[in-house]
Amino acid sequence: MPAFRFRTKLTVVYLALFLAVMGIILLAFYRSVTTNVEDQTREQLDASARVFERIVNYRVKTLGESVSALAQDYGFRQALGTDDRPTVISALQNQARRLEADMAVITDIEGSPIASLLDGEVTSAMPMISDDMKQLAERDGVASKLVSLDGRIFELVVTVVRAPVPIAWLAFGIELDKATAQEIKSLSPIDLEIGFLYRQGQGQYHVAAATSNADELGGYLVLTKPREEAFRATFLDQEHMFRRQPLVTGQDGEEISALLYYSMDAALAPYDPLVFTMITVLVLSLLLLIAGSVVVARGVTKPLTDLASAAQQIAKGRYEEVETESRGDEVADLTSSFNQMISAVKERENKITFQAYHDVETGLRNRLMFDRMIDQEIDHSDSFVLVLAEVQQLPELRTVLNHQNISELIKGVARRIEKVADTEVARVSTESFGFLVRDAEEAETRASLVLNSFLTPFDVADIVIDAGVKLGLVKFPGDGEDSATLLRHGQAALDKGRGAPRGFAWYDPDRDSSQKARLSMMSELRGGLKNGEVKFAYQPKLDLASGKITAVEALIRWISPTRGFVPPDDFIPMAERTGDIRHVTDWGLRKAIEQAAEWRESGLNLAVAINLSTNDLMNHNLPAQILALLREYDLPAVFLKLEVTESAVMHDMTRALDVLNMLSAMGLALSIDDYGTGYSSLSYIKKLPVGEIKIDKSFVLNLAKNDEDNILVRSTIELGHNLGLSVTAEGVEDEESVGRLREYGCDVIQGYHIARPLPPAELEEFLKESEYGPA
Incomplete structure (x- = not known):
């Protein structure tokens, strides 16, 4: 997975925070708008339901007055009394046209049909006039009820015909059809849809009429089987708010209802310009934020980039301080601390380097430095002589001199060898020193000068000390090709030089072979x-x-x-x-x-x-x-x-x-x-x-x-x-x-x-x- 730069991460963080805040705002806006629209739609549906009830009641009242007037008409009662069916039918038709009624029914007092009209035509189909309606009509003069007949819903008004005793039951009905639904819809402040529903027993709801899409609404009701009076659902690929208003409910589960519903998409449509405006503002703000984030990130990361570059230079051994344009802020403090660290690291490295290549006790060059001196000489010289000088009396002197005196003596020995041999000297062990003679022909002369220089005692802390040295000499390239070999052979020459009359000796391969034989003896001894x-x-x-x-x-x-x-x-x-x-x-x-x-x-x-x-x-x-x-x-x-x-x-x-x-x-x-x-x-x-x-x-x-x-x-x-x-x-x-x-x-x-x-x-x-x- 690719690593992102800090500048990119900072920009992403800004964008994430901005998008999170804007997301919260948009979510709050959306929830507020949808909740408000839902509440308004629900209120409009409730109001439309009440309007619907008033319209139905008004139509029932008007129809009831007209039915009562016909029932009291003398000619109509006489035609009924003389069983003049044509006159009765003619009167029903005239009254139905005048009332714009879709149904007219008259029965004798026993309920047997005398005549019935449906859509102005004589028909044998007629709704049943229930006993409770008859009782209510006989008591109050008029009774009304919604009934379903052959998939149609009618507002049925019933009254009794007296002459002067009850002789017949007279009923007129007005259908709740699409026109009625459209009329109710026109009275609503919103573009709601209305459907008239009925069902028999506990069966499915059926659509008797609707303002639009009656077939689709009927299919939807078959699939969803709604039981709540108010609910939200998707209909015709749009979210709708539904309000079912029960109009008639029978004991056997028979029900006639009005279904009022409204598209939430239509309800939210007025807010589309506002949404578009907010999205536009969001996009513009996002672009501005990106530009601003890049500028801010660049301003923040540039000092960090400079510090990273300086750290890479430190890794390469180049210690350069970092300059910053910031003053008095965290970046300036960080840069200042970094520069202090550079100084401290540089100082420590110099100290560590010095300690690595110098003797801790005396500060003289040590064995590691001498190895480097030999390697450099091998790289730049065709021949030279390596000399090891061992101070003979150091073990005994340590018993009578303190540590500081011994250190001063060792430094004095090194200075004397450097002065006489005219070369750099390194302390290669506790008791021995090493130096190089670049001119092989002068090696023995230099060795003799060093030996003679030790005839003069050393003065250490007002103590006169006699010290002598023994030397071992080895030639490059004849006696070795690398520093390790030269030093090993130099030690062998020094071993020989300890007993040499002149006080120094050259490396002898034959003697070294016998030394190796003795080392082999040690392996056999262990066995x-x-x-x-x-x-x-x-x-x-x-x-x-x-x-x-x-x-x-x-x-x-x-x-x-x-x-x-x-x-x-x-x-x-x-x-x-x-x-x-x-x-x-x-x-x-x-x-x-x-x-x-x-x-x-x-x-x-x-x-x-x-x-x-x-x-x-x-x-x-x-x-x-x-x-x-x-x-x-x-x-x-x-x-x-x-x-x-x-x-x-x-x-x-x-x-x-x-x-x-x-x-x-x-x-x-x-x-x-x-x-x-x-x-x-x-x-x-x-x-x-x-x-x-x-x-x-x-x-x-x-x-x-x-x-x-x-x-x-x-x-x-x-x-x-x-x-x-x-x-x-x-x-x-x-x-x-x-x-x-x-x-x-x-x-x-x-x-x-x-x-x-x-x-x-x-x-x-x-x-x-x-x-x-x-x-």
Whole structure:
């Protein structure tokens, strides 16, 4: 269905309202006129009926006087007395002509006919003179009644002939014929029609005479069988008002009536000029209204059209304000509001666009903007070099600098790179920046300049900060054809650049292939966790005070069907970088808790220690996950120990502390693993909710031979005890190291001298046979 424009709709509404109002007026006019005409017609019919009654009564009176005069005529009575029939007939004929009577009848006193005339001729047909008429005539001298005879209606007047006693009954009749009807019609102020009706018993009405259309009227009465005295009906294709005036009604249903009717079309005809005038006025008003509606609609819709056009321009990104000629009205207010909206949308779009292409923290260009920069360079340049620069110390600096200081440092790094490299810089990740060098031959020179510029420290909030960068370089088109490939290869070059002597490295496809191989390893690792290729080996931890093994450390082992034994150092770091470490953690926590619960159920009370990664400490859902597993296996928290490295804690100390505090509140024992290899010292440990530090095996392996290691280990044990921490030494390989650690007050030791990592069954066998087994 086609949609109509607002201008058309407005015009249609005006027209509809106008037509509705005019329709109501015309309906009221029509109802008023028709009602008035009906009332007038009904009154005229009633008046004509009364006139008809007066005419009939007058004719009856006149006829009655003439009949009485004839009945008293001596010669007429003598002719009756002598039974002179010719004289009687001659007298009847003379009197009938004089009275213009259509019927004359004389009977003896018994009712036997003496003579009768019909239309001036002698006839044997005669109406019956009823007994009630005879009685009335004998009493009053004259009696009258309408009677029907052979389809004709007569006004019959009866009197008695006395000589001096009653000797005969004399009656004259005048027919109610078409002439009579025409006479009555001529006396009416309206052009009504009259018909004389009769019926026998309860039969149909028959027309004896009518002013016109007697046959049609008779047929109509046969079809409609009217019973009401006043009614409206369609006759001869016109609406008529009917008035039936009963004249004679017998007990047996015999009836003689006068039917008066008038055409409503004729009654309404005088109003035709008025109707024509009103229709003319309506048509002219309609034309004027259409013209006016178009003008008004155009005036109203033009500002709306302008606003719609402006809205379309907004959709295309062109923000142009709308001008209007209206002042101080709703249209002006709407236009003003629309212009304000345009300004607000334009401002918001600029803000959103800025936020979409800039880093929220620093306002620098972001990764999305850098993608656009690369795409534009690809479209307009034959070759260029993409450089990724990573700030190395940011994770550690976040632990000592506040958020505002870090933001200022990042902006300072970006400004320095832009100044030295003479190009636009974008922040592509938390710790890395990207820029383009359009001249490939200058790429290494620019990279060296950037690296050298970081020899100068940064001054942030009166704090001198040393920061360095590592760079990865990738060439277009040789190392990639699109932005996504170039950035991916640039990241691979940056990985290589972290360990490069010069501080930067070019993308190496061969090294990237090995990287892809390691990524493939992660897919195999996920499968190995599900199908049982990955298992735990448990290394005992000896409590020097009791001389018993009270805990074990769960160490992961992966025997791949295709790769064979895969050392943890090969796949754990990669899993941490790819995020697959969460699958390892989920598997490890369930497996370790399940094993500890089995041992406890069998009477072997061994705590199981498991290592957590950096990603695990960033996971606020970890405490809830561990709590659910402990409840599932009904294992007390003291039988699970969690070990974290210094580097994992220092990555984001604030978030790590949140997770560690929740774990400590659950009653879990926490340890700092590989202590001494991180970036900090014991000073930060007092902030952590840990109860143990584990001295890294690199300080313990040569303890019996290296004096420096002895000094470091002894000092660490003393400092740990001073902080209220227990100390565990890893990598114990000989009895002499055991003796020195016992001498230094070390609490727990573990290493190959005690036992290598063992599967659960072998560990249980070892504990049964070893002197270190639980009591």
